[in-house]
Amino acid sequence: MAGPRAKDGILDMPAYVGGRHSIDGVAETFKMSANENPLGASPLALAALQQPGDPSLYPDGEAAQLRAALAELNGLKAEQIVCGNGSDEILHLLAQAYLQSGDEILHTQHAFLIYKLASRAAGAQPIEVAETDLTANVDALLAAVSEKTKIVFLANPNNPTGTMISADEVTRLHAGLPDDVLLLLDGAYAEYVDPAVYPAGFDMVEAHDNVVVTRTFSKAYGLAALRLGWGYCPPAIADVLNRLRGPFNVNQLALQAGLEALKDQAHIADSRAHNHQWRDWLVQQIGGLGLTVRTTQANFILVSFDSPQTAAAAEEFMCAQGVIPRGLVAYGLPTSLRLSVGTEAGNRAAVAALQAFVVRGGNE
Numbered sequence: 452m453a454g455p456r457a458k459d460g461i462l463d464m465p466a467y468v469g470g471r472h473s474i475d476g477v478a479e480t481f482k483m484s485a486n487e488n489p490l491g492a493s494p495l496a497l498a499a500l501q502q503p504g505d506p507s508l509y510p511d512g513e514a515a516q517l518r519a520a521l522a523e524l525n526g527l528k529a530e531q532i533v534c535g536n537g538s539d540e541i542l543h544l545l546a547q548a549y550l551q552s553g554d555e556i557l558h559t560q561h562a563f564l565i566y567k568l569a570s571r572a573a574g575a576q577p578i579e580v581a582e583t584d585l586t587a588n589v590d591a592l593l594a595a596v597s598e599k600t601k602i603v604f605l606a607n608p609n610n611p612t613g614t615m616i617s618a619d620e621v622t623r624l625h626a627g628l629p630d631d632v633l634l635l636l637d638g639a640y641a642e643y644v645d646p647a648v649y650p651a652g653f654d655m656v657e658a659h660d661n662v663v664v665t666r667t668f669s670k671a672y673g674l675a676a677l678r679l680g681w682g683y684c685p686p687a688i689a690d691v692l693n694r695l696r697g698p699f700n701v702n703q704l705a706l707q708a709g710l711e712a713l714k715d716q717a718h719i720a721d722s723r724a725h726n727h728q729w730r731d732w733l734v735q736q737i738g739g740l741g742l743t744v745r746t747t748q749a750n751f752i753l754v755s756f757d758s759p760q761t762a763a764a765a766e767e768f769m770c771a772q773g774v775i776p777r778g779l780v781a782y783g784l785p786t787s788l789r790l791s792v793g794t795e796a797g798n799r800a801a802v803a804a805l806q807a808f809v810v811r812g813g814n815e
């Protein structure tokens with residue numbers, strides 16, 4: 452067939468497949484596959500959505516109010532914040548702006564898939580770097596840097612392993628990189644970590660020209676459907692992204708709801724507390740079933756089985772019971788399932804489903 456031909460890198464990758472959200476024939480489901488906030492969005496954000504304003508008008512393409520609020524909350528410079536249609540968009544923009552054919556990017560062994568997809572789409576080659584006990588290995592990352600390396604992507608905490616490296620380790624990683632290699636610190640799960648110990652990295656953005664931090668409203672802020680994220684960038688990188696992005700890349704409802712959500716830090720604290728309580732409960736209960744379970748620094752846990760076949764069978768069994776976990780074959784963890792911390796009812800249903808699976812002899 453003739454017709455336009457997409458760039459090679461694009462056709463080298465499968466399309467991103469997200470967590471399942473419904474199960475045929477099962478009326479009531481608990482979606483625990485996409486790390487969304489089981490407490491939902493702040494009531495302030497929901498109220499803002501009831502007042503959509505005039506949809507015939509373009510939104511503020513500068514996202515000025517939202518950037519000012521983000522700057523104030525986090526002690527940052529508003530002009531260095533770039534908002535995106537989800538933090539995914541910021542990742543894609545960075546890849547488009549800084550990668551071309553022949554370049555390489557580094558990502559950890561079990562990294563968020565968008566790093567690979569965005570880099571391939573820009574013609575670059577993703578290089579997977581081995582982890583130690585499912586945790587980013589700074590020495591291995593530094594050893595993998597070549598003159599082709601342009602970006603190092605690090606989610607901290609990481610999805611789907613949920614592990615986090617310390618501020619010292621992040622600093623050591625940066626210190627070992629050449630000045631022209633961009634270090635991308637993805638803080639999608641930042642709000643779930645105790646703020647007193649979280650290595651946010653904003654200070655590194657201010658001190659260096661080659662560090663960008665991304666954040667999202669999709670997880671703890673409970674606004675995944677609206678697609679809102681942002682990056683904190685050195686001035687030159689913010690300038691590049693602002694030239695490249697669509698002029699109205701963030702829609703009006705996202706701007707309004709995001710602004711209100713930021714005012715409700717009590718909701719974030721409640722979400723963090725709910726997560727801690729039920730994450731610990733899930734680990735304890737599922738461990739008690741004799742299954743291998745790992746806690747994380749984020750809003751999900753990992754449950755492991757004796758083979759990929761058993762993990763797949765457990766996924767199907769749980770789905771049939773109305774509990775939807777995330778299979779991790781695409782992430783290179785075929786014997787594990789990722790289970791987002793849910794509502795109390797969802798968490799109890801997940802444990803009951805796993806218990807029934809074990810009782811049937813599913814993990815033998």
Ligand SMILES: Cc1ncc(COP(=O)(O)O)c(C=O)c1O
Pocket residue numbers: 485486536537538539540563606609610637639640666667668669675678679680
């Ligand atoms: C590590 C990580 N980064 C970024 C994202 C993207 O989030 P969004 O585009 O919804 O802001 C996700 C979503 O799952 C994630 O897990």
